[in-house]
Amino acid sequence: IGNNDRRGAGDDTLFCFMDMELQEIIDRTVAEYAPLVKASSEAYWEGTTTGSAAAFDRYAEVSKKIAGLFSDVRTFDALRGLKESGSVTDPLLRRQLDELYNSFMSRQADKALLDAIIEKETALERRYAAFRADFRGRRINDNEVERLLRTSADCSELQDVWEAHKAVGREVASDILEVVRLRNQLADCLGFTNYHSMSLILSGEKPRDVELLMNEVDELSRDSFVQVKAEIDEAMALRCGISVSDLRPWHYQGRFFQEAPDLYPVDFDSYYKGRDLERLTVDYYRSIGLDVEPMLRRSDLYPREGKNQHAFCIDMDCMGDVRVLCNLTDNERWMETMLHEFGHAAYSAGHDANPELPFLLREAAGIFTTEGVAMMFGRLSRNPEWMRLNLGIPAEEAERIAPDCRRSARLSQLVQSRFMQVVYRFEKAMYADPEQDLNALWRNLVEKYQLLTYPDGRDEPDWAAKIHIALYPCYYHNYQLGELFASQMHHYIVEHITRSGDMAFDSYTGCAEVGRWLTEKVFAPGKLYPWNEMITRAAGEPLTAAWWAAEVR
Numbered sequence: 001i002g003n004n005d006r007r008g009a010g011d012d013t014l015f016c017f018m019d020m021e022l023q024e025i026i027d028r029t030v031a032e033y034a035p036l037v038k039a040s041s042e043a044y045w046e047g048t049t050t051g052s053a054a055a056f057d058r059y060a061e062v063s064k065k066i067a068g069l070f071s072d073v074r075t076f077d078a079l080r081g082l083k084e085s086g087s088v089t090d091p092l093l094r095r096q097l098d099e100l101y102n103s104f105m106s107r108q109a110d111k112a113l114l115d116a117i118i119e120k121e122t123a124l125e126r127r128y129a130a131f132r133a134d135f136r137g138r139r140i141n142d143n144e145v146e147r148l149l150r151t152s153a154d155c156s157e158l159q160d161v162w163e164a165h166k167a168v169g170r171e172v173a174s175d176i177l178e179v180v181r182l183r184n185q186l187a188d189c190l191g192f193t194n195y196h197s198m199s200l201i202l203s204g205e206k207p208r209d210v211e212l213l214m215n216e217v218d219e220l221s222r223d224s225f226v227q228v229k230a231e232i233d234e235a236m237a238l239r240c241g242i243s244v245s246d247l248r249p250w251h252y253q254g255r256f257f258q259e260a261p262d263l264y265p266v267d268f269d270s271y272y273k274g275r276d277l278e279r280l281t282v283d284y285y286r287s288i289g290l291d292v293e294p295m296l297r298r299s300d301l302y303p304r305e306g307k308n309q310h311a312f313c314i315d316m317d318c319m320g321d322v323r324v325l326c327n328l329t330d331n332e333r334w335m336e337t338m339l340h341e342f343g344h345a346a347y348s349a350g351h352d353a354n355p356e357l358p359f360l361l362r363e364a365a366g367i368f369t370t371e372g373v374a375m376m377f378g379r380l381s382r383n384p385e386w387m388r389l390n391l392g393i394p395a396e397e398a399e400r401i402a403p404d405c406r407r408s409a410r411l412s413q414l415v416q417s418r419f420m421q422v423v424y425r426f427e428k429a430m431y432a433d434p435e436q437d438l439n440a441l442w443r444n445l446v447e448k449y450q451l452l453t454y455p456d457g458r459d460e461p462d463w464a465a466k467i468h469i470a471l472y473p474c475y476y477h478n479y480q481l482g483e484l485f486a487s488q489m490h491h492y493i494v495e496h497i498t499r500s501g502d503m504a505f506d507s508y509t510g511c512a513e514v515g516r517w518l519t520e521k522v523f524a525p526g527k528l529y530p531w532n533e534m535i536t537r538a539a540g541e542p543l544t545a546a547w548w549a550a551e552v553r
Contacts, residue, residue, distance in 0.1 A: 019089055025075060025100070026360065030358075030360065033066070034318070037316075039058075041315075047126075047129070049300045051126075063118045068111065070107040075104060079100055082097060099360050105202065106186075106190070120175060120179040127168075141303060142255075146254065146255070159248070159250050161250070170464075173461035176464050197431075203366070210481075213545065220545060220553075228263075228411055249446070249452050252452070257450055257452060258415065258419035259412065260415045261415075263411060266405060272332050273330050277330065281342050284386075289512030289514065290519070295342065295345040300323070303327035310325075312324070318352055318363075322348045324342060337378070340374040340378030342377070343374035347370045357524070357525075357528065361526045361527040362527075363527045366478075373485075385505040386507035386509060406504055418451075419450060420479050422445045423466065423468065426441060426469070427474055427476065442463040443462075481543070484544070484547075487551055488535070488547050489539060503551075521537065521538035
């Protein structure tokens with residue numbers, strides 16, 4: 001026994017006993033929790049794919065049962081004692097203790113409060129799923145809203161469809177505010193400043209670190225965005241036959257100016273017209289050693305009345321039943337979405353398939369790490385080398401469009417990044433003071449970070465039209481962190497796996513080693529390590545903005 005090991009036999013017995021006590025708590029909790037995860041997922045899937053009120057009711061009831069499981073005071077006290085004692089010796093058990101402790105911590109509140117939050121959130125789910133924009137006397141879905149905003153040059157039509165979509169904000173704003181107050185009440189009774197800081201802390205992020213990173217990204221992107229925004233303004237004004245001073249948010253080819261408008265002459269949609277997006281997705285992932293076809297067969301991919309109009313990936317049971325919801329049409333936006341969502345799916349399937357990973361650790365290392373994987377693949381829909389190898393466009397055409405593809409990729413990153421700043425800072429301020437003038441807060445942030453001119457006199461809750469603010473709270477900054485991680489992974493792959501050195505256009509097509517690296521280093525570990533340790537193990541350095549910054553400058 002070395003001089004630094006002063007434990008005696010009694011200490012070893014105690015530490016062994018603590019490990020056994022924790023394992024018993026884990027086994028008991030998972031035995032109750034795993035079936036609830038599956039039941040919750042099944043109800044949510046039915047509700048979002050059909051709009052069924054009964055399914056949403058079931059989802060709310062199961063959510064309450066999950067909250068009840070994790071609100072048990074005696075179990076939480078036992079976990080707190082184990083955590084504070086530092087007596088759990090097994091590293092795998094310590095990781096599960098951290099996760100379980102945070103899950104219980106977030107529910108140590110009055111049952112009536114937890115139930116009220118769940119009921120409000122479920123009601124909002126229904127209202128977003130059912131909403132269709134009333135455009136000039138007819139109901140249209142989000143795909144049609146996007147099509148009109150992207151293709152019309154009629155200022156009156158653009159304003160009408162933009163305002164028709166924003167009408168959902170007026171319908172749900174008061175309910176969102178009620179749930180925001182309830183979330184803050186929950187955070188307060190748990191000893192947190194507000195719900196925003198609580199959410200970050202319990203998901204393994206430090207609010208101050210996130211703030212510094214978002215500030216850094218703001219500074220890194222600001223000057224470049226000012227330059228491209230001037231180009232966008234000139235192009236959009238010319239397109240609509242107006243002066244730059246007359247431009248308003250509806251002139252930028254999207255509902256929130258969160259995606260890049262068509263500034264360069266490449267018509268990306270034309271490459272996907274009539275193409276089978278499902279087959280393209282399956283074939284590409286298979287070429288890099290990842291089989292997403294089983295997940296695709298379980299998915300729901302096409303629009304219909306009553307169905308959620310967005311896109312998401314869901315791990316139904318943490319046992320391999322992974323699915324994607326989309327609303328496909330044959331254009332570039334939905335090709336990007338398919339590549340993105342099945343990146344999530346591959347990640348989930350990868351950690352679910354690891355037999356050595358405990359149930360409680362079958363999640364991504366961090367919220368943004370799965371976003372990073374999805375974003376890395378989503379970028380490929382505008383990559384000329386990917387289009388050559390997967391769509392079969394001629395090499396000379398790929399070479400011809402390459403400069404505009406590069407400019408388009410940079411533009412996309414800058415435009416997205418500035419909207420991420422808006423949502424992150426809006427939510428942070430909203431949870432700090434939900435009684436302030438939120439309409440003015442949103443308008444001021446849009447003007448500051450996106451450099452848009454807001455309509456004179458408009459005092460509407462346009463912020464509430466963004467579904468994430470209501471239903472995926474305090475999440476949006478993870479998209480920006482995900483972009484940083486995507487660029488970091490891309491750099492590592494190009495330098496160490498494909499070794500192409502082609503930072504601009506390497507698409508990894510046909511390189512099965514990419515899939516093996518992702519599976520072994522990113523997917524399979526799940527939540528075994530804190531997210532920055534996982535990133536360091538996989539990519540050789542902690543999360544950094546350096547590689548993303550190199551792409552947007």
